[in-house]
Amino acid sequence: MKPFLLISVCFFILSCGSYPKKNNFKLAEHAGNIVNPYFANPNQDYVYKANIEVYNHYFGGIFIVKKIDDQQHRVVFTTEMGNKLLDFSFNEDDFKVNYILDELDKKILINILKNDFKILISEQLSSKETYILNNETINQTSINNKIYYYFENPEIYKIARVKHGKEKVRFLFTEINDNIAQQIDIIHLNIKLKIALKFLN
């Protein structure tokens, strides 16, 4: 038992190595603010086709985001046929469920989606540490007591939620055009959940 325990402890300590160190990030001059522009324009209706894979179940829908006021966003998910599945309001640190289909009304699911959507819409964040890796800048911040790393090259192309040195959720932004990410992928690494969003208008 004892050698096994020792190996386990060593492994645990190694696996808890800091995320920046494991990824060879170099500490850089502190950047100050992180600005996420992807859902920040109040004159834009953000409408995406969504494909969701959860524990090998697959379903689609329309994902809609609107900035309705400074620090206020509405996030709605409907079926392709227009039936509303959920309707959330974010107002600074307040969160409200305006509507959710009975079948989806599960606290754990609402919390996961709330945390994911909060990252998408959070615009101004203060960086706690700034790192560089090759030509990229990586800023660390915390949202709702969770640690996130923002990767910029020079636009934000990835956000990673990190716990114990490991990525738990990865947000990928691609085909960025005029502050709109045409493709957004939210990949959960600790549960089998993937959300792919493709911009429609």
Place this chain on the structure above:
Amino acid sequence: MFLATQAQTKMTDIEASNLKKQVKALASTTKTISSDFVQYKHLDFLDNAIETSGKLAFKAPNLVKWEYTKPFKYAVFFKNNMLYINDEGKKSNIDIGSSKMFSQLNTLIVSNINGDMFDESKFMIHYFKTSKDRLVHFSPKDENFAKYIKTFHITFDEKGDVIEVKMIEPSDDYTRIVFNNKVLNQPIDEAVFIN
């Protein structure tokens, strides 16, 4: 948002009864329907409605397929209490018996098409006319159904054919579907309803 609508007045009992007869007579001779459609999803906080469009195929007694082609490819059809989906090539199916919303929507769509919707035991029904069309408001009496759709409005042309459906949610957000290029009783291949 204010929408310009034509002035509408209530139908007389005779007008309402004539409409019902006309719709049922047309439905009884309708074996297939092919139609283009444009769907407008209106959410009060958006600047513009979300517009999607495609083709509808109906085969009596109860096969209905919605095929969206713009701005994405997505097809869904109801058959034997199952919902078959083809989402840009990814195929799946849902037992609609397990989803109240889908099963009630399917019933609604089928009864819209086959003229079976004038059921006073299920809906509060109000009849209106404009200078051009006839409009009927249906409010579900079933509380579960009313959670998804507060009222739906169906517009009929002079032949008693459905030209527009508007489904209004309890929040007053709505989905409006407008039918164009409708063709009745042209053969539709069974293969349309195989996923």
